[in-house]
Amino acid sequence: MSFFLAFTIVHFVGAFVVLGLTLFAEYTKLDEVESYFTHNERVRANKRFWRKNHWIDRQYRMLLMFDLLSDSARYVKAGVVTEAELVSVPLALKRWVLWPYYLGLIWVIGTVAWSVWRRWCGVEMALN
Known part of the structure; x- marks a missing residue:
């Protein structure tokens, strides 16, 4: 088995893992994280x-939560969220x-690496 084939298998299995984790977080954790921002207008x-x-x-609701939590300093400075909400x-x-x-971002970088490689x-991707 070539290294490229092994990378391809791991990469495509990783796609399903990332998709599963994202769906799990969206359907089980979204309402809980939104409950901490009940007074936030945005x-x-x-x-x-x-x-x-x-x-x-x-x-899209989860993407807003990701945005607020990943770049919290910018949103606190802009007055969109308070420090107390984030804490x-x-x-x-x-x-x-x-x-x-x-x-998912790491998976996208892996996809670019796979395509370039x-x-x-x-x-060749022949299935003979």
């Missing part, structure tokens, strides 16, 4: 706009919001 407006329980609605979110819950998206090294 979160309430986002929740009103994406009020249905479809996947795309939960995705009230437990560390384990912050990890459930942040890490699936960080792993395949194209520049002339790896």
